[in-house]
Amino acid sequence: MSTIIRQDRRQAEKLLLDTGSFYQLQLDYQQLLKNNKELMDGIHYAQLIQQGILPQERHLKRLFDDYFVLFKPQNIIGGDLYWVGQKGKLKIFAVADCTGHGVSGALLSVLALSFLNYVILGKEFNEIHEVLEELDKKWIETFHQGVEYGFDNDWMEIGICSFHTETRELQFAGAFNKLTCIQGTEITNFYGNRYPIGGWQLEKTRTFINHSLVLPEKSMVYMGSDGFKDQFSFPGGKRFGTKRLTQLIGEVSHLPAAHQKQLIEAAFESWRGGEVQTDDVCLMGIRL
Numbered sequence: 001m002s003t004i005i006r007q008d009r010r011q012a013e014k015l016l017l018d019t020g021s022f023y024q025l026q027l028d029y030q031q032l033l034k035n036n037k038e039l040m041d042g043i044h045y046a047q048l049i050q051q052g053i054l055p056q057e058r059h060l061k062r063l064f065d066d067y068f069v070l071f072k073p074q075n076i077i078g079g080d081l082y083w084v085g086q087k088g089k090l091k092i093f094a095v096a097d098c099t100g101h102g103v104s105g106a107l108l109s110v111l112a113l114s115f116l117n118y119v120i121l122g123k124e125f126n127e128i129h130e131v132l133e134e135l136d137k138k139w140i141e142t143f144h145q146g147v148e149y150g151f152d153n154d155w156m157e158i159g160i161c162s163f164h165t166e167t168r169e170l171q172f173a174g175a176f177n178k179l180t181c182i183q184g185t186e187i188t189n190f191y192g193n194r195y196p197i198g199g200w201q202l203e204k205t206r207t208f209i210n211h212s213l214v215l216p217e218k219s220m221v222y223m224g225s226d227g228f229k230d231q232f233s234f235p236g237g238k239r240f241g242t243k244r245l246t247q248l249i250g251e252v253s254h255l256p257a258a259h260q261k262q263l264i265e266a267a268f269e270s271w272r273g274g275e276v277q278t279d280d281v282c283l284m285g286i287r288l
């Protein structure tokens with residue numbers, strides 16, 4: 001009789017232990033759901049903030065008659081950004097890609113936008129490459145304290161243009177970025193310097209090449225981050241690539257910019273298929 005009682009007691013204790021473990025698992029799961037919801041709510045709110053500080057549709061319409069911006073962060077928010085503004089007779093526009101994705105990239109993009117506002121609107125310059133040189137100084141100054149902790153590797157890749165409304169002179173400078181210009185059926189690429197804004201630097205100061213040309217009317221110009229060309233396909237796992245992207249925009253450049261955007265985005269999604277988005281994507285096209 002005592003043996004049966006001991007067995008029943010052990011079974012009861014095991015059942016109680018199993019029930020307690022299951023209850024604790026439920027509590028842990030509920031806490032995980034709560035934490036995830038708070039995190040996602042914060043990221044979605046950050047998305048509203050990031051969208052609010054990027055140029056709005058009214059800003060673009062005030063400056064350009066025909067344009068598009070394809071902006072697709074990898075993880076709701078990201079490190080890509082675009083900027084437009086006017087200073088006197090110059091219409092200025094830029095596309096940039098900051099280190100990282102998600103929250104860290106988005107924070108750097110906010111910093112980059114504030115620097116662009118400060119340098120372009122608050123300082124005088126004769127050529128657009130001077131803006132990048134000033135940005136580089138500000139960026140290095142901001143992250144110099146990282147050296148104390150063994151890192152100083154935050155950087156930004158950027159292409160920036162100024163367009164004179166009377167002379168039709170277009171100036172371009174880039175840090176690991178390029179400008180694609182299409183005049184009729186002729187496609188010309190202008191390449192920036194092969195180093196970014198910030199990051200590890202051997203030079204005490206960096207200078208940037210200034211490209212200049214006079215644009216015929218109705219020319220299309222394009223700048224973007226590397227997210228589009230670096231996207232992997234599904235199936236196959238191939239990169240979209242620079243050559244394929246240049247061919248794509250060449251084929252659609254004669255169309256209104258809004259239609260171009262539809263076709264370019266459709267090509268991106270078709271290429272991506274079931275593959276996850278590889279990187280943040282930003283591509284700007286403007287008819288000048």
